[in-house]
Amino acid sequence: MAINTGRKRLGDLLVSAGVMQQEQLEYALKTKSRDEKLGDFLIKENILTEQQLIEVLEFQLGIPHIHLNQYSISPELLQLIPVELAKRANIMPIRKEKNKLFIAMADPMDYFAIEEVRMATGCQIETSIAAKDDLYRTITKYYDLQESMEAALSDLGASGSETLEEIEKEDSPIMRLVNQIIANGVAQRASDIHFDPQETELRVRYRVDGVLRTERSLPKHMQNIVIARIKIMGNLNITENRIPQDGRIKANVNFKPVDIRLSTLPTVYGEKVVMRILDLSTAANDIDKLGFSEKNEAIFRKMIAQPNGIMLITGPTGSGKSSTLYAALSNLNEEGVNIITVEDPVEYQLDGINQIQVKEEVGLTFAAGLRSILRQDPDIVMIGEIRDLETAQIAVRASLTGHLVLSTLHTNSAVESISRLQDMGIEPFLLSSSLVGIMAQRLVRRICRDCTEEYAFTNRELEILQANGIEGATYGKRGRGCPSCNQTGYRGRLAIHEILPINRKIKDYILSRSGDNVIRDYMKQEGYNTLVVDGLLKVIDGQTTTSEVLRVANAD
Numbered sequence: 001m002a003i004n005t006g007r008k009r010l011g012d013l014l015v016s017a018g019v020m021q022q023e024q025l026e027y028a029l030k031t032k033s034r035d036e037k038l039g040d041f042l043i044k045e046n047i048l049t050e051q052q053l054i055e056v057l058e059f060q061l062g063i064p065h066i067h068l069n070q071y072s073i074s075p076e077l078l079q080l081i082p083v084e085l086a087k088r089a090n091i092m093p094i095r096k097e098k099n100k101l102f103i104a105m106a107d108p109m110d111y112f113a114i115e116e117v118r119m120a121t122g123c124q125i126e127t128s129i130a131a132k133d134d135l136y137r138t139i140t141k142y143y144d145l146q147e148s149m150e151a152a153l154s155d156l157g158a159s160g161s162e163t164l165e166e167i168e169k170e171d172s173p174i175m176r177l178v179n180q181i182i183a184n185g186v187a188q189r190a191s192d193i194h195f196d197p198q199e200t201e202l203r204v205r206y207r208v209d210g211v212l213r214t215e216r217s218l219p220k221h222m223q224n225i226v227i228a229r230i231k232i233m234g235n236l237n238i239t240e241n242r243i244p245q246d247g248r249i250k251a252n253v254n255f256k257p258v259d260i261r262l263s264t265l266p267t268v269y270g271e272k273v274v275m276r277i278l279d280l281s282t283a284a285n286d287i288d289k290l291g292f293s294e295k296n297e298a299i300f301r302k303m304i305a306q307p308n309g310i311m312l313i314t315g316p317t318g319s320g321k322s323s324t325l326y327a328a329l330s331n332l333n334e335e336g337v338n339i340i341t342v343e344d345p346v347e348y349q350l351d352g353i354n355q356i357q358v359k360e361e362v363g364l365t366f367a368a369g370l371r372s373i374l375r376q377d378p379d380i381v382m383i384g385e386i387r388d389l390e391t392a393q394i395a396v397r398a399s400l401t402g403h404l405v406l407s408t409l410h411t412n413s414a415v416e417s418i419s420r421l422q423d424m425g426i427e428p429f430l431l432s433s434s435l436v437g438i439m440a441q442r443l444v445r446r447i448c449r450d451c452t453e454e455y456a457f458t459n460r461e462l463e464i465l466q467a468n469g470i471e472g473a474t475y476g477k478r479g480r481g482c483p484s485c486n487q488t489g490y491r492g493r494l495a496i497h498e499i500l501p502i503n504r505k506i507k508d509y510i511l512s513r514s515g516d517n518v519i520r521d522y523m524k525q526e527g528y529n530t531l532v533v534d535g536l537l538k539v540i541d542g543q544t545t546t547s548e549v550l551r552v553a554n555a556d
Contacts, residue, residue: 051450089113104130134483197270234262285330291494309436342369343384383407414500432507442552445490451482477542496535
C-alpha cells in the first residue's frame with residue numbers, strides 16, 4: 001500500500017482533526033451495533049457529513065478523493081475483482097498500470113478488504129476515497145447493468161425475436177436486464193422509471209428528486225421484448241398494445257421491499273411504460289419528517305386531532321399529498337380507533353388500517369366504497385381523492401355525522417379548494433360547517449448536505465424576498481455538485497406548505513361567498529404563510545434555493 005498510517009483508528013483521526021468531540025466518539029462507540037462501521041454510524045446520527053469524513057481521511061492519510069463519474073472503466077478491470085467482493089467491501093477498480101491496481105473505496109482504513117483484493121488480483125494496491133453512494137451507483141451500473149445488457153444483446157442477436165417461453169423464464173437475460181434497470185433506479189433513489197420508445201431506440205429515463213434524466217438507450221430491436229417482459233411482471237395482457245393498461249409489481253431490490261405501479265400507453269413508436277417506484281422502507285410515516293415549520297406543524301396536528309369534519313390536502317400530482325395523508329393516519333392509528341380508507345390505488349399498506357382499493361370495472365367507485373364504509377362504524381375515513389360531486393357530498397355527510405374525513409383535491413392553493421368544492425355543487429352552508437382545515441403543499445429539492453456552500457443573494461432574489469416581506473437576509477446556500485448528489489447540488493426533497501385553518505371568520509366568508517381574494521387577504525393579515533413565503537423561509541434556513549421554490553409555486 002502507498003501509505004503506512006501506523007494503523008491509526010478512524011475515531012482518533014476525526015477527534016484530532018477537530019470535526020468531532022471525544023465525548024461524541026465515546027457515545028458512538030458505545031451506541032453503534034457491533035458490525036456497524038463507525039463512519040456509517042456518525043453520518044446516520046448527523047454527527048458529521050460524508051464530505052467531512054472524506055476530507056479528514058484525504059488530509060490525514062494523504063489518500064486522494066475521486067469522483068467516479070470522471071472515469072471510464074474497462075470490462076477487463078471488472079474481471080479482476082469479482083462482483084461479490086466489490087459489493088461486499090464497496091470497492092471499485094478504476095485503472096491498472098503494470099502491476100499497480102488503483103481502486104476506489106468508501107473506507108480506505110479497511111485493511112482486510114485491501115488485503116483481500118491484493119490476494120485476489122496479485123497486484124500492488126493503490127487506494128483512493130469515493131463517496132459511498134457514488135460507489136453503490138457505479139458498482140450497480142458497471143457490474144450488474146452492463147453485464148445484463150451485454151448478455152441480453154448477445155442472446156437476442158440482431159433480430160430481437162424471442163419466444164414467449166424464453167421471455168417468461170425467470171433467469172433469462174432479458175429478465176436480468178429489466179431487474180437491473182429497476183435495481184439501478186432504486187440505487188439512484190428514482191421515483192419513476194420511463195421506457196420511452198423513439199424512432200431509432202428505446203430510451204430509459206429516471207426521475208430523481210422530481211427531475212427526469214436519460215440513463216441509457218437500448219437498441220430499437222430490444223423494445224418489444226423489454227416491454228413484453230415488463231408486462232408479464234405486472235400481469236398485463238401482452239397481446240394488447242392498442243389501449244393503455246395498468247398493473248402492479250411487488251419486488252425485493254437489494255433486500256428492500258419495493259412496490260411498483262405500472263402504466264402502459266400506446267404511442268406512435270410503440271408502447272411507453274412508466275414504473276412508479278414506491279420504496280416501502282422510505283415511506284414517510286412520521287409527521288416530524290414532513291418538513292413542517294414549527295408553526296405549521298402545530299396547526300396541522302390540531303386540525304387532524306378534530307373529532308369530526310373534513311381536512312383537505314391539495315396540490316398537483318407528485319406533490320407528496322399521499323405521503324402526508326399516510327403520515328397523518330399513522331399518527332392517528334391507535335388501538336381504540338377504526339380507520340378505513342378508499343384509495344385508487346392503495347399506495348402503501350399500513351398495519352391496523354382497513355384499506356379498500358377502488359375497482360371501477362366492477363362498480364366499486366369512490367362513492368360506492370364510501371357508502372359502504374359508513375356502515376362499517378368508522379371513526380376516521382380517508383378518501384384518496386375527491387373527484388366528483390357524489391364523492392364530495394358523501395364526504396360532507398360523513399363529516400357532519402361525526403366522522404373525521406381526510407382527503408385530497410387537485411387545486412393550486414388552499415383557498416382555491418373552497419371555490420372548487422362550491423363549483424362542484426356543494427352548498428356554502430354545508431361547506432362552512434364541515435371543513436376544519438385545508439393545506440396546500442409542493443415538493444422542492446433539498447440542498448445536498450455534502451457540497452453546500454454559502455453565496456450572496458442576487459439582486460433579483462433580494463427583490464423576491466422583500467416583495468414577500470422577508471427583510472435582512474443577504475446570504476443563502478446552494479450545492480456545488482458532488483458525487484453524492486450526482487453533480488446536481490440537490491439530494492432528497494422536502495415539502496413547503498400553505499395552511500388554512502377554517503375558523504369562524506372564514507366560515508362567514510364561505511357562507512357569504514366572499515371569494516378567494518378576500519380570504520387570501522385575511523390569511524395575509526392573520527400571518528398565515530403562502531406556499532412561496534414558507535418556501536422562502538426555508539431558503540433563508542439553508543434548506544433549499546429560491547429557484548426551486550419559484551419552480552413549484554407562483555410568486556404573486
